Structure formats: structure tokens, C-alpha cells
Amino acid sequence: MRLVTYASPTGDDRVGLVVGDQVHGLEPGVSLLDLLDAGTLAAAAEQTPSEMLPLAGLTLRAPLQPRAIRDCTGYLQHLRNCQGAADSPVDERNHQFPAFYFSNPAAVVGPYDDVAIPPGSEQFDYELEIAAVIGRTGSNIPLDEAESHIAGYMLLGDWSARDLQINEMELGLGPAKGKDGATTLGPMLVTPDEIEPYRSRNAFDLGMTGYVNGELVSEGRWDTIDWGFPDMITYTSRGTTLRPGDVIGSGTVPTGCLYEHFAKDPAGFRGWLRHGDEVRLVVERLGEIRQRVVAGAKPQPLSSGY
Incomplete structure (x- = not known):
């Protein structure tokens, strides 16, 4: 379905x-x-x-408003591609478990909604990802049962204010305002049986592409993922409960964001997203999201007491 x-x-x-x-x-x-x-x-x-x-002409919302969003680091090559700009090697612990951060369920937007640049950011970026939606409750889920907890899949557009993210992550608390502005889910929930014929390795042999103003910027495949969704579900359910409607993000497919291109070739970098840019993200069999970037609000000043 x-x-x-x-x-x-x-x-x-x-x-x-x-x-x-x-x-x-x-x-x-x-x-x-x-x-x-x-x-x-x-x-x-x-x-x-x-x-x-x-279907043509309908206004589509996000398929659901999730209870929780955990975004994992499924693609280790994405981390390797970013390490030049971050000036740090990929931590060996990324080979031991699929690390994740919590994103903001209140910031979920639909597949064709405008996306505002977060206040104070001048380095706005997209990330091309897959979301798995949990369909039934589970805790400490065994690996061989993990896929049975997936109700379906959809695209996930992880919008990132890179300058805010890098500044705050130096404090050691992980991404916060850098990932707080918007997360796109859509355009539809696709049940696992729809893509079963494409099963490959620990995922599915489906192409993933990203475009900015019609220019192909990102191109990868789902089945190049290192930590598949079964591992992510088993890990994220350790000592806690996953509930129906929780979303697990795959992490960014290699080349699936502007930051990687900046890291690999700063001199030839095309630039960050600006007001008026159109971003289109596509995953075979899951559909596409298409969104316009718009100017955001100015940051409200904090107190000067510190």
C-alpha cells in the first residue's frame, strides 16, 4: 500500500x-x-x-506527525566524505553501533511546503535520507524481529543549518538549533511489501537523487547503507520503548548534502541554499519531495548578562 x-x-x-x-x-x-x-x-x-x-493537484501533508524522531548514522561513507571540512577522522565507535540524535517532531513539514532558513544561519543545507516508521510497540527488540516492527518507509529531508550546528556541537551536546527548524516527511508511506522485490544486501536496491534548481547534486543508492534499519531498530529500542508512529532516520546517503561537496572541494563549492532555491529529493518507489527555500526570521537577541 x-x-x-x-x-x-x-x-x-x-x-x-x-x-x-x-x-x-x-x-x-x-x-x-x-x-x-x-x-x-x-x-x-x-x-x-x-x-x-x-492524486495530481492534491495538497499533500506530511503522512503523519511522529511521536519521536531518531536520526541514525547509517551511511559511514557520508561521515568520511564530511571529515575534511570537520577536520576529524570517523570515530571507530561508528563501526560498533548506529549512533543517533533526537530531532524535533514539532518541526515536521509536508513534502511540498516552503522551508525557512533558520534564524541567524548563512550555511543552510539539505540531507537526503530514508525514514522507517514504527508500526507496533517494542522494547529491546531482537535483530531478527526488527523489520516486523516497520509499518513502512518514506523520504526524510533533514534540513541543517551547518554554521549553527558546528558552533553548538563544539560544546559536546550534539546537534540542536542546527537541526531544529524543519524535517520533511513524505510524500507517502510505502508499506514494505511494495519494495520487497528490490531487496539487496541489508536494504533495497533503489536510487536516491537530489537536485538544487534542477541541477543534480546528490546521487546514491539505498543499499550502500552500512547500518540497516534492523540494526537501527534493535539499537534504538535498547532499554526503552519504540511506539507506533516513531520515525527512524537512515542518515544521509553519500553525496546527499551540500556539506559533503564543500568538504571535498571548498574552492569549487556551489554555495549554500539561499532564498528562492528549489530542492527536489527523489527515492525510487518512494516518490519525491519538492520544496522552496525561503528567508527566515531574524534571531531574537538574548540577554547580555553573560
Whole structure:
């Protein structure tokens, strides 16, 4: 199944099942998170549509508003590509577990929404990633059971204010305001059976591309990932509980952000994202997100007492 959340002509947001080029709207008042909580996602295909609309032209929201977002470092080559600018080697501990940080669920935006540059940032960037959505509760999940907890996959656009991120990470607390502005999820939730024929290594043989103003900037493949989602789920569930609607991010596919290009060739770097730029991120079988970068607010001053 492929499911979207869309703005219905009746004025509310609804979950819809994508069938060809049509959307079969489900009953109003039920969110994708509600379906996951109730364990009725699979039954959505059997429901009588409340409305049937062409997919083209619909306003799509983020498929769901997640309870939590954990973004992992699945692609170690991404870290290697960045190390030149960061002037630090890849820590050996990245080979021992898929490190992650918590992102901001309140900052989730839809697949075609404008994205504002965070206040005070002059080095705005995108990151091309995959999201796995947890479909059922689990704690201390064994590796051989981890995939059974995945309800589906979608694109994840991790928007990053690199100057803010680097400045605050020197304090040793991880990314905070540098990743706080926006996270894109969409355009649809794709259930695992839809991409099973493409299984390869510890992921799926599907292309991932990113464009800025029509220029191809990022190009990679999902199955080059080092830590697959089963490892991520097993690790992130240690000593805690993953809930339906939690999102696990894959980390950035190699070449999947501007920072990598800056690190590899500062003199030939194309520059950071600016007001008016259009970013398009595509993953085969999962769809695409397309967003315009807009100017953000000015940072409000802090007290001068320190």
C-alpha cells in the first residue's frame, strides 16, 4: 500500500490510499497515527472510500506527525566524505553501533511546503535520507524481529543549518538549533511489501537523487547503507520503548548534502541554499519531495548578562 495524508475539498485532512493515479479517501477524523495505534493499517485497503480524487493537484501533508524522531548514522561513507571540512577522522565507535540524535517532531513539514532558513544561519543545507516508521510497540527488540516492527518507509529531508550546528556541537551536546527548524516527511508511506522485490544486501536496491534548481547534486543508492534499519531498530529500542508512529532516520546517503561537496572541494563549492532555491529529493518507489527555500526570521537577541 501507499498512503498519503491530504487536504480534502471538504476542508479537513484525511488519510488516503493511492491507487494508480487516484486517491481513495478514508473516513474523516482518522489520522495515519490513529491507524497505526489501532493496528488497522492493513485493513485500510478494504475500506469503502469516503471520496475518490485524482492524486495530481492534491495538497499533500506530511503522512503523519511522529511521536519521536531518531536520526541514525547509517551511511559511514557520508561521515568520511564530511571529515575534511570537520577536520576529524570517523570515530571507530561508528563501526560498533548506529549512533543517533533526537530531532524535533514539532518541526515536521509536508513534502511540498516552503522551508525557512533558520534564524541567524548563512550555511543552510539539505540531507537526503530514508525514514522507517514504527508500526507496533517494542522494547529491546531482537535483530531478527526488527523489520516486523516497520509499518513502512518514506523520504526524510533533514534540513541543517551547518554554521549553527558546528558552533553548538563544539560544546559536546550534539546537534540542536542546527537541526531544529524543519524535517520533511513524505510524500507517502510505502508499506514494505511494495519494495520487497528490490531487496539487496541489508536494504533495497533503489536510487536516491537530489537536485538544487534542477541541477543534480546528490546521487546514491539505498543499499550502500552500512547500518540497516534492523540494526537501527534493535539499537534504538535498547532499554526503552519504540511506539507506533516513531520515525527512524537512515542518515544521509553519500553525496546527499551540500556539506559533503564543500568538504571535498571548498574552492569549487556551489554555495549554500539561499532564498528562492528549489530542492527536489527523489527515492525510487518512494516518490519525491519538492520544496522552496525561503528567508527566515531574524534571531531574537538574548540577554547580555553573560
